[in-house]
Amino acid sequence: MKTLITLNINGDAREIYIDARRSLLDILRDELALMGAHRGCDSGDCGACTVIVNGQPVTSCMMLAADWNGAEILTVEGMAKDGQLHPIQRALVEKGGIQCGFCTPGFVMNIKALLDENPKPTEAEARAWLAGNLCRCTGYAKIIEAVMSVAEESA
Amino acid sequence: MTDALIGQRVPKLDAPSKAAGKTIYGHDVRLPSMLHGRILYSRYAHAKIIRMDTSRAEKLRGVKCVLTPKDNPPHRFGYGKDNKPFKDIARSLRDEIAGVVATDADIAEEALSLIEVDYELLPNIFSPREALSEGALLIHPEHKSNLFQRYNYSHGDLAQGESESAVVVEEKFLLPYVSHVCMETSVVVAQFDHRDHLTLWSTTQIPFLLQRDLSEALGIPGSNVRIIQTAVGGAFGRGLDIYPYEPIAALMSRKTGQPVRVAFSREEEFLAGPARQPAEVTVRAGAKADGTLTFRDASCMLDIGAYVSWGTVTPLVMMETTASLYQVPHARFTADCVYTNNLITGAMRGYGNPQSTFFIETLMDRLAEALKMDPVNFRIMNANVPNSETPQGLVITSCGLKECLEAVAASADSARMNVYPERSRRNEGGRLVLSEVEGMTVTANIKPSPFNLQPPHIKRGIGFASTLNVGGGARIYRSDGCGATVKVDDFGHVTLVTGSTEIGQGSETALAQIVAQTLGVKIENITVLNSDTDIKPWDVGVHASRTTFIAGNAAYLAAVDARNQIFETAAQLLGVGVDQLSASAGQVTVRDEAGKSISLEQVARRRHFKEGGKVILGEGWYDPPTQLVDKDTYKGNISAAYGFGAQMAEVEVDIETGKVRVLRLACANDVGHAINPMAVEGQIEGGAQMGLGYALTEELIVKDGKVLNPDLLDYRLFTSADMPIIETRIIETDDPGGPFGAKGVGEMGGTPTAAAIANAIYDAVGVRMTQLPMTPERVLAALDEKEKRARV
Incomplete structure (x- = not known):
């Protein structure tokens, strides 16, 4: 079953139909082609998929994307400003x-x-x-x- | 020539892209129409597949095809030529028996569960001793024995060595399975094109050997195989072999006519990836009353699992430590590499050296104790020296072992202030504090609390260990060479194409520094291409701490060739002799004639754009002056240079819980000349993290051929919070054969760590730990045992 959600990623509103089983990491990597968050374990142990959701650091492999409709998400791709690294x-x-x-x-x-x-x-x-x-x-x-x-x- | 770039802490050229999250790793490769493959592993460790029904899996919507042993090409592959993509007899729980290709990985996974398999169980052999026993079932009947290989090395006369000994010590050691735990799990994308040529996007460390391995496995010409290396999310030896999933992905692509990706889950990585060989080792060693070493005798039994890999060659390195770390007049080393139904094993950073350094350096400590000698002085008096040859035939050019030991001893002085304030070795001249130790880079500042504030159940100790590691290549294949080309374009930009591979260690940057220095250009003006077998010249692979030395020499030769071409044209244009020219700041200048110069860009354009013009394209091939070891005696000079190092560990042992906390690890390494000190420190600090894990926390717990802890919660790596203070000290000896005097450093950071910690534990609480990792349970058991013995 697909659900329509909006994720505010790095300042952009991204409206997307998602499979309710998918993790936030799946959506970032496979649907939005934001490959900066990496899948090292898929069980929340390694931290390679860490992004910031509503101001909190989370392991995105452990979050169901469908739970985060409307959330503000910052990924590594959103860190550089005006072409300058953070x-x-x-x-x-x-x-x-x-x-x-x-x-x-x-x-x-x-x-x-x-x-x-x-x-x-x-x-x-x-x-x-x-x-x-x-x-x-x-x-x-x-x-x-x-x-x-x-x-x-x-x- | 100035040393403007050599020796500079140049940030890695690939780091900005990695920091920005823009680098494309193996897991990030996406191709149009790409399909996903998953692999079915055997349910039993030793079983014949007597029936397989794939019809239900094939009918699942989204499944493109199911592959089984029937799809195997007729050829075997791997180091021992004992492997096939899919097995009809499973010899371990990681044996691939079928594969599914589907439009997404979840469908493929679901289809695996629909494959019906009937097995006929065969007897399991999980111990090497049992595998070697009379009448044991043969794991590979065509091999005629479960003993794949026996190494048998000796020099001198053991009986003489023993008779000259005032003290002799003996110990048995047990070494565990550990895993590389690359942060990126294994992954490959395979694509056959309309010419039936295979392109493989891979994280291998050996692209050219893999090209050959795949051509053998698939029965296609090597010229039809192209390997493109993506950014590699960790390697550490994992990428030194061909693994079945690689030809499987290729077969999947050929059958579907579409690109196919096979990516391991973390659990699969632990279960189906290679591990470091577990071993049982018995070692004897002796010394004269004056401290001179007399002999060493080590025998090892290695469980190599169900298939042979390059990891089976690691006894060559264990042998080197046994025979040649310090001056040993008489030595013997034997190792049996035995097939079992356990995990597959492979090459891992240090390649036998963390194992052998643990047992040899533990015995060194016992000898020093038996002789009542200072452990550092005892090591220094037996240390290897420059310009010498060991009885094994290692030709040692530069050697800073003594200096490394002195450096960590100086660091130990401040540790001793904590450990034994009442008997500090060199504190007569006043308190020696860490920051005053010359040249020591302290990379953490969590200072241990003073000794007198510790509760009585916390005991402190310090321990030492040294290491010898190849630092100028390692000839384990008929060529230890690397090729390179250097092109200068009409903008004055320089492109280095090197056969070697960047696996995170920073080789790309070190090689760029060497070329930039040689051509007198800025590092920003260098591009390094190193990832495509269709473009780059041959290289045996990135292993054995060889890249800076071997690929560095090749890049240097190519840069010199390019510089000669530049000077040839510049000399004509400037009307001077070639010998009057030098290159710096992107210009060719005439020495002793101020202002007379021409830019690289102009030289290139003037050389190109004329009738009969030429490009500036330098080439270099470097194969070191070394030997394959003799196949019977195992003697020979395997490397063109040897690196040395020493570590001092300061530990706390909690005698109530058995927990060992490392407070400080001082590491000194002779690296010849550091091309990039920041990268050298990074290798040592990262090596130390692995060494600490090997010593204290890391172990694949294997029962009946099955890994019981295949996740990062139960397989414990050192985290940032667990790390001790790491002090690194670079000892420079300027090797005569190295590029700008450099030697390799990639593996030495972790090789002496377990021994240094074990020796520190003994210093703290008087127990000899002979099994790794030294977990609280094992330390506690050893303390109990000691107490029992004291009561008797």
């Missing part, structure tokens, strides 16, 4: 926080959520907040360094 994205690039990059969009979104909530986290707070985002390449060191540098700059 400071979080830039810091991850410059500090070496990206290797294979598959986890990166999830980190970008969860770091944004962290800094929105707590603009001056301690390193321990940042590490605890990001514990749901798995990375197999970097050992997290340079990702955390990037977070701390963005927090510093926004002073």
Whole structure:
């Protein structure tokens, strides 16, 4: 059965008929061709599909899209402005926080959520907040360094 | 020539696109009319398929076709030529027995459940010992034995070594299955075109070997196979082999005439992907009273599962650690690689080295203890040295092992202030704090609390381990070569086409730095193409920490060739000799004549646009001066350079729960010369994350051939909150054979970690952990055992 819903994604209203069984991640990737959110586990364990829904970071693989009619959704594609990377994205690039990059969009979104909530986290707070985002390449060191540098700059 | 770009912390060229979410990974490939394939795995670990009825599946709307063993080409494939796409005899629970192609993956999945299969059960063999026992059922009858291969290496005279020993130690070790856990699961898209040519969008690490493997598996010419590598969401050795799902996707595309995508779920990745071989190891080692090593004797039994892969060659590396890490006059190493009905195993970062470094470095610690020697001094006095040859035939050029040990010892001094404030080794001159250790990059700042604030059930300890790893390629195939071309276009832009592959490690950027440096252009003026077998020259694959050294040398040679062509034309245009020219800032300038120069762009245009004109196109092929090891003695110089490293772990052990917390991991690595220190640190820090998991949390729990924890909740990776302070220290030794002195570093970050932690646990609570991972249960059991022994 298909349901008509509207998702406000990165500022655009997207009206779409969806299969009620589909996750938000399915809709983003397969219906809207927003491939930045990645499917690493489909069970909410890895964080690669993290997007921000109504201001809250969520693992989009665990949300039924049909439940979010009218929601405001921010994905990694909505982070850059006027062709310029968001400071979080830039810091991850410059500090070496990206290797294979598959986890990166999830980190970008969860770091944004962290800094929105707590603009001056301690390193321990940042590490605890990001514990749901798995990375197999970097050992997290340079990702955390990037977070701390963005927090510093926004002073 | 200035070192403007070499040694700079250049951000990865591919990072901005990855940060923006615009990079196209294997999972993102979508083609017009693309269909979806799913695979049916065997219900039993060892069984003959006696009947299969696919009619109900075929009738499901949306199903395009069902493939079964009848669709197999007649050829076998894989490293041991023991595999087929679909099996009529299943030898493990991951054996593919049928496949469905449908318009979407859900329909394909549903169709799998409609396939009816009748099995005739065969006896299961889940232990290598049982597989080798007299009269055991043959898992591959055509192989005549369940022993796929026995490695038997020795040098010197063990009896002599033993007789010269003042101390001898022996230990048995048990090593677990672990998984690569690439964040992107396995995926492939296959398409046959109207010429019957196959294009495969793949995340492989070995595009050219895969081209050959697929041609064998499918019975089509290799020239009809094109591999396009997408961005790779993690590799770590997973992509070093052909796997059945790849020819299966190709067969699906051929049968339907449409492109077909096969993508693994996370559970499927754990169940059907390769794992690191579990092993049982017995090791003996000895030393003289003065601390000189006398001998080592290791024997290993590896469970390789139901099919052979390149992972079966990992004993070559375990052998290298046993025979050549430190100076060992007498050594023996044997390994049996045994077929069972367990999981398939494969190559994984370190390729045997995390295993062997764990057991060798644990015994090094026991020897130091038996000799009452300082563990660092004991290691330094036996360390490998520059310009030497090991009895195994490894020709060591540059070697910074001693310096690596000294660097982590300096870091240990500050750890000791926490661990043993009363007996710090080098604190006479005042308190040595971390930030004062020269050149140490501290990448976290969660400082351990002082020793005297710890409750009594928390015990602190420190431990050391070193590592030796190939750093100048590894000749395990007849060529260890890589090709490259460098083109300079009429805008002065440079395109490097390299055979090697970017798998996230940053090779693309390091190679661009090498070419930009050689041609005197900015890094922004370089484009790297490295993903299409129809375009790029041959390369054996991205493995064995070889890319910076091998592909770096090839790129350098191609850039020098291009520079020679540039200078040839520039010399004519400027009316000077070639030897008067140099290249920098996009210009060719005449030395000693200020202002006399010509831009690269002008040189290219003047060279192109004339009668009999030429392009600027340099080529390079680099195959290192190394040997395949002798097939009987296993001796030979497998690599053109060797990397070294040492780690110091500082741990806390909770004696009430058995939980081990690593507070600090100091890592020093001899990388020759760091082309890009930020990328080098990234390799070490990421390697450490895997090493920490191998040491403490990661294990595929396998019972009767079945993985019981195929998800990321129950298979525990280290998270950002679990990580200790990682201190990295780059030791530069400038290797004579490396591009700008560089050696490989990709695997060393995680190889000594488990041993360093095990040694630190011993230092803390006096128990020797010999089984990985060192879980709270196992630590607690070891503490109980120690207490029991103390009471007797």
